[in-house]
Structures are given as structure tokens and as C-alpha cells.
Amino acid sequence: xxxxxxxxxxxxxxxxxxxxxxxxxxxxxxxxxxxxxxxxxxxxxxxxxxxxxxxxxxxxxxxxxxxxxxxxxxxxxxxxxxxxxxxxxxxxxxxxxxxxxxxxxxxxxxxxxxxxxxxxxxxxxxxxxxxxxxxxxxxxxxxxxxxxxxxx
Amino acid sequence: xxxxxxxxxxxxxxxxxxxxxxxxxxxxxxxxxxxxxxxxxxxxxxxxxxxxxxxxxxxxxxxxxxxxxxxxxxxxxxxxxxxxxxxxxxxxxxxxxxxxxxxxxxxxxxxxxxxxxxxxxxxxxxxxxxxxxxxxxxxxxxxxxxxxxxxx
DNA sequence: TATGAAAGACCTAGACT
DNA sequence: AGTCTAGGTCTTTCATA
Numbered sequence: 001x002x003x004x005x006x007x008x009x010x011x012x013x014x015x016x017x018x019x020x021x022x023x024x025x026x027x028x029x030x031x032x033x034x035x036x037x038x039x040x041x042x043x044x045x046x047x048x049x050x051x052x053x054x055x056x057x058x059x060x061x062x063x064x065x066x067x068x069x070x071x072x073x074x075x076x077x078x079x080x081x082x083x084x085x086x087x088x089x090x091x092x093x094x095x096x097x098x099x100x101x102x103x104x105x106x107x108x109x110x111x112x113x114x115x116x117x118x119x120x121x122x123x124x125x126x127x128x129x130x131x132x133x134x135x136x137x138x139x140x141x142x143x144x145x146x147x148x149x150x151x152x
Numbered sequence: 153x154x155x156x157x158x159x160x161x162x163x164x165x166x167x168x169x170x171x172x173x174x175x176x177x178x179x180x181x182x183x184x185x186x187x188x189x190x191x192x193x194x195x196x197x198x199x200x201x202x203x204x205x206x207x208x209x210x211x212x213x214x215x216x217x218x219x220x221x222x223x224x225x226x227x228x229x230x231x232x233x234x235x236x237x238x239x240x241x242x243x244x245x246x247x248x249x250x251x252x253x254x255x256x257x258x259x260x261x262x263x264x265x266x267x268x269x270x271x272x273x274x275x276x277x278x279x280x281x282x283x284x285x286x287x288x289x290x291x292x293x294x295x296x297x298x299x300x301x302x303x304x
Numbered sequence: 305t306a307t308g309a310a311a312g313a314c315c316t317a318g319a320c321t
Numbered sequence: 322a323g324t325c326t327a328g329g330t331c332t333t334t335c336a337t338a
């Protein structure tokens with residue numbers, strides 16, 4: 001990965017769904033060269049995919065919550081992690097260091113749906129011993145972007 | 153937003169950087185009609201953007217952490233939220249209900265960078281009274297996807 | 305690895321339904 | 322809102338440097 005690759009990624013991070021030639025023009029290269037580089041970045045796993053960012057409010061997912069889920073037996077983490085990951089409303093599942101717990105981020109319609117998930121999909125998992133829910137009232141920033149420093 | 157729009161969004165959520173005609177073929181419509189719909193979805197704010205998902209490990213951002221930041225004076229939230237959002241390594245900033253605190257998600261290279269951020273960018277903010285850091289050891293799921301139910 | 309050429313695919317505006 | 326058409330643009334492979 002050289003500076004040109006970083007430039008390409010920086011452009012795609014701003015707007016992934018643009019023509020190849022536009023990327024090529026921006027960095028002053030032939031489209032075929034840019035295509036080859038992007039393909040290599042995809043093949044090597046640097047680029048993991050291209051996503052649309054949708055407005056959650058318009059899909060009954062206005063409410064963001066984080067839940068810390070404490071588990072009685074750490075051996076069960078993989079199964080529980082997968083079970084939580086399988087819930088549509090759950091966007092993230094992380095295994096946290098030092099406290100025998102998982103952190104999940106989810107988006108639901110409202111309190112009612114949150115309660116329902118807690119009761120029927122989370123607290124009813126055998127090994128789950130407790131949960132601690134934090135609800136977000138507003139969001140200042142939410143992005144998967146990684147700052148790319150070309151000079152490095 | 154009708155079922156056709158939902159179908160289009162479902163396709164774009166799988167892979168945003170695909171030709172318009174391919175979307176059109178998949179749902180059995182003329183490309184121009186699909187183009188028009190996508191433009192409307194963009195204009196109305198349903199589609200907020202198109203992102204590349206990069207492999208964080210390859211950009212010195214292997215470590216994920218969540219920090220709860222307690223603030224002495226709730227009046228200061230907007231400024232602190234913006235200050236935190238301005239940090240490159242910070243991917244999310246949420247204002248939490250009920251505990252006078254902010255939740256941030258960040259990606260850093262290692263413990264050293266995390267410590268440096270805590271000392272020089274977070275704890276040195278006047279109104280910040282305490283922080284509670286949780287480090288993710290592994291991640292089961294991490295996505296901004298919203299499940300789209302076509303039948304609805 | 306880059307360019308340039310060329311064939312084929314795609315985009316998109318506009319006429320029309 | 323959709324289809325169809327058509328010119329212009331973009332993609333992608335390949336020969337070449």
C-alpha cells in the first residue's frame with residue numbers, strides 16, 4: 001500500500017459509489033491502473049466492502065442503545081456472541097476485556113421494542129447473568145470511517 | 153417508499169458499488185427507472201451516503217474501545233460532544249440518558265495511543281469529571297446495516 | 305505497474321405511455 | 322412512475338512500454 005492506494009481509499013471513503021474514471025481523474029492516472037489497484041485492495045482484504053448508509057429514523061430504528069451483558073461462564077462467550085449477532089436490531093457485538101461481559105450496540109424503534117428484545121432474546125439466554133442498558137438520547141458522530149494520513 | 157425502493161436498498165446494502173443496470177436487472181425494471189428512484193432516495197435523505205468498509209487492522213486501528221465520559225455540568229454537552237467528535241480516532245459520540253455522560257467508541261493502534269488520547273484529548277477537557285474505559289478483545293459483529301423487511 | 309486503444313457495457317436525458 | 326432509445330461515458334481487457 002503506497003500513497004496512491006491511500007489516495008484512492010480516501011476518495012472512496014468520501015463517496016464509494018462513484019465511477020472509476022472519476023477516481024482516476026482526481027488522482028491523475030489512467031482508469032485501468034486505478035481499476036487494477038482497487039481490485040488488489042479488494043482481494044487483499046484492505047477493502048472489505050461497500051455499504052449504503054441509510055437514515056435509521058426512516059426504518060423504525062430511531063433509538064440507539066448500548067447493553068453490557070454479563071455472562072456467568074466465560075466459556076459460553078462464542079455461542080452467546082453468535083446468538084446476539086443473529087439479532088437483526090443488533091449492529092455490534094464486542095467481547096470486553098476484564099469484566100466477563102459483552103457489549104452490544106443496537107437500534108430499535110422504541111422502548112417497547114427494547115424491552116421485548118431484552119426479555120425474549122437477551123435475558124432468556126441461559127448464561128446471561130445480568131444486563132446494563134444505556135440509551136442514547138442524541139448522537140454527535142457515528143461513522144465507520146478511518147482517518148487516512150497520506151503523509152505517513 | 154414502497155416495496156421496490158426497499159428492494160433497491162436491500163441490494164445496495166449488500167454491495168453499494170455495483171452498476172445501476174445490475175440493480176435494475178435484479179428487480180426486473182428499466183435502468184432509468186431505478187436511477188430515478190435512487191436519486192429520490194438520496195434527495196429525500198433515506199440514503200445518506202456510500203461508504204467503503206476498510207480493514208482497520210491495516211491502518212493501525214486494531215484496538216476498539218468504548219469510553220463513558222461523565223461530565224460535571226450537563227450544559228457543556230454540546231461543546232464536549234463536538235470536541236470529542238473532532239478526534240480522528242473517535243468513530244461515535246452519543247449522549248446517554250440519565251447519567252450525565254457521553255459514550256464514545258474509538259479505534260486506536262494500541263494501549264499507548266489510548267492512554268495518550270485519554271490524557272491529552274479527553275481528560276483534559278474542563279468539564280470532564282471522570283471516564284470509564286472498556287476495551288474490546290474481539291468483535292463478533294460490527295455493521296451499520298439495517299435489516300429491511302420487504303413484507304412490511 | 306503504468307499507459308492507451310478498443311469493444312462492449314453502462315449511464316442518463318428525453319420522448320412517450 | 323414506467324419503458325425505450327440513443328449518444329455519450331465508463332469499464333475492462335490486452336498489447337505495450
